[in-house]
Amino acid sequence: MSDLDDIADPLALENQVCFALAVAARSVIAVYRPLLEPMGLTHPQYLVMLALWQHAPLSVKDLSRLLQVEPATLSPLLKRLEASGYVHRPRASDDERTLAVTLTPAGRQLRSEAEKIPPTIVGRLGMELSELQHLHQVLMQVIAAANDANNAQRAAR
Numbered sequence: 001m002s003d004l005d006d007i008a009d010p011l012a013l014e015n016q017v018c019f020a021l022a023v024a025a026r027s028v029i030a031v032y033r034p035l036l037e038p039m040g041l042t043h044p045q046y047l048v049m050l051a052l053w054q055h056a057p058l059s060v061k062d063l064s065r066l067l068q069v070e071p072a073t074l075s076p077l078l079k080r081l082e083a084s085g086y087v088h089r090p091r092a093s094d095d096e097r098t099l100a101v102t103l104t105p106a107g108r109q110l111r112s113e114a115e116k117i118p119p120t121i122v123g124r125l126g127m128e129l130s131e132l133q134h135l136h137q138v139l140m141q142v143i144a145a146a147n148d149a150n151n152a153q154r155a156a157r
Helices: 017-039 043-057 060-067 070-084 103-114 118-126 129-156
Strands: 095-103
Touching: 017 043, 017 060, 017 103, 043 060, 043 070, 043 095, 043 103, 060 070, 060 095, 095 103, 118 129
Parallel strands: none
Antiparallel strands: none
């Protein structure tokens, strides 16, 4: 007997992990939106900038791996960030096929403004930092488990 047998209706919307994750993601991103708009960033662009502030320069391939998105998804984001003056995408000197994404001075300067975002988000969510850190740990476990399941499915094909 599995734990699912204890749930009255395993197909009820309110019992779905995917539903809770989807609604939580949309709701949390909505909390970020008014903080990012004055900076001229969308949430996906903010994630790109976070990766670059930590690791720049990065190839598009490495950025894709860090953010766990397809390179084709990054291309329009990077073009808009470049048009905003936050990043530059020169060809790598050792491999003309590779774009090396770097921060411009304006992109580096934007970091000091962005440093205000995490404490503001914690305050607006009204949750203890320890609760959010625990949630992050659990979500990272969910991501790893889902990645493992997806990889197993691909291997079985």
